[in-house]
Amino acid sequence: MRRRAWNLGIELQFVRGTGPAGRITQEDLEAYAAAGGHTSAGSMPLARRDGIEEVPITGLRRAIAEHLQQSKRHIPHFSYIEEVDVSALEELRAELNARHENRGHLTLLPFLIRAVLDAVAEHPQVNARFDDEAAVLHRHNAVHVGVATQTDAGLLVPVLHHAEAFDLWQAATELHRLAEAARAGKASREELTGSTITITSLGALGGLAATPVINYPEVAIIGVNRIVERPVVRDGQIVIRKMMNLSSSFDHRIVDGWEAASFIQRIKRDLEQPALLFVG
Numbered sequence: 001m002r003r004r005a006w007n008l009g010i011e012l013q014f015v016r017g018t019g020p021a022g023r024i025t026q027e028d029l030e031a032y033a034a035a036g037g038h039t040s041a042g043s044m045p046l047a048r049r050d051g052i053e054e055v056p057i058t059g060l061r062r063a064i065a066e067h068l069q070q071s072k073r074h075i076p077h078f079s080y081i082e083e084v085d086v087s088a089l090e091e092l093r094a095e096l097n098a099r100h101e102n103r104g105h106l107t108l109l110p111f112l113i114r115a116v117l118d119a120v121a122e123h124p125q126v127n128a129r130f131d132d133e134a135a136v137l138h139r140h141n142a143v144h145v146g147v148a149t150q151t152d153a154g155l156l157v158p159v160l161h162h163a164e165a166f167d168l169w170q171a172a173t174e175l176h177r178l179a180e181a182a183r184a185g186k187a188s189r190e191e192l193t194g195s196t197i198t199i200t201s202l203g204a205l206g207g208l209a210a211t212p213v214i215n216y217p218e219v220a221i222i223g224v225n226r227i228v229e230r231p232v233v234r235d236g237q238i239v240i241r242k243m244m245n246l247s248s249s250f251d252h253r254i255v256d257g258w259e260a261a262s263f264i265q266r267i268k269r270d271l272e273q274p275a276l277l278f279v280g
Contacts (some may be wrong), residue, residue, distance in 0.1 A: 008033050064154045071216040074132055076252045079211045080260050082268055086227060087242045089274045096168075103169045110171040112199065112224065113145055113163050114277045115270035120197070123263040126220045127196050130254055137219075137254060146195030146215055147175060149182045156182045157215055159195045199224065210247040219254045222267075223247035 004026075005012050015032045017024035057065055086108070093106050120127040120143055128139045143164050146157040158178035160166070166174060181187040198215040199222045206226035214221045225245040232241045246267065250260045270276045 005029055060153045067216060068213055071213050074216060075214050075219075077211070077214060077249045078252045078257070078260070079247060079249045080257070080264055081209050081245055081247045082261075082264050084244050084246060084268045084271050085232070085241050086244050086271055089271050090227070090242050092274045100169070104173050104176075106168055106172050107175075108224070108227075109147070109175060109199070109201070110166075110168045111271065111274065111277060112222070112267070113160070113166075113171055114168065115267040116145065116197065116199070116222065117143055117164055118270055118277070119263050119266040122266060123259055125255060125259060126250070126263050128219050128254065129196060129217045130219055130251060131217065132253075140196045142196070144194050144196045146198035146218075147178070148198060148200035148215075149179050151183045151185070153185065156187065156192060157195060157198060158182045158187055158191050159193065161194060198222070202226075209245055212247060212249050214249050214251060219251035220260075220263075221249050222264075223249070 015024050015028055018028055019025045097106055124139050127143055128137050130137050142162050145160045145163045148155055148157050197220050200212050201224035204226055210223045212221045212223040225247055227242050227244045229240050230243055231238050248264055
């Protein structure tokens with residue numbers, strides 16, 4: 001078989017063996033040769049690859065990179081991660097979508113924004129933009145929620161201005177419009193600027209936890225991780241619940257650990273008891 005491989009110009013290290021313990025058989029060799037030097041499974045041969053592709057970082061991608069660099073250079077980040085039981089919220093969301101199908105589809109995001117609005121009322125320090133050169137914190141009465149959105153051009157942050165003025169369905173409709181405009185490259189400058197606090201989520205790819213980068217010059221960003229069903233202990237019993245982590249980052253110059261934790265705990269309370277979103 002080695003002579004046959006030599007005659008065919010085939011190096012046996014590239015042939016996938018199907019015999020005992022991966023041994024290469026005569027049939028493996030002939031199949032490899034018939035396939036033009038590739039295994040039947042189409043795997044690439046083990047060979048060195050050289051070369052470097054140079055990709056200039058220009059335009060919007062460069063602007064995004066510089067903005068993130070500015071955030072990390074200027075802001076002393078710290079992150080706080082908390083788990084949230086969203087079982088009741090998911091039941092409510094499904095019920096509302098079924099009952100009010102004609103009003104549009106509610107995702108988790110409008111509920112989270114409503115919880116943020118409640119939490120900001122108690123912690124106005126978090127809904128702010130910090131001018132570090134002038135050493136002035138601008139605390140906003142309005143809540144302009146930026147929503148980090150992945151597009152072909154890179155990560156953009158369309159803004160739901162005056163989120164406090166939207167109900168759940170209005171927020172859902174406007175968020176969908178903003179996201180589609182951003183992905184199509186049609187979002188206006190006004191729609192991409194002016195946020196006072198940002199939410200970021202990778203949806204189903206959200207992982208267990210993250211350390212999101214604050215959207216400079218804001219002082220807080222809320223990261224949403226994926227929802228998973230897992231066993232938890234409730235009243236001494238193991239039950240299956242829908243759990244989600246919130247991974248949030250804060251500017252430690254403005255927001256101390258206690259305030260950050262209190263802010264997230266208020267959001268957690270509202271999401272775990274969604275009736276509170278409607279009664280205050």
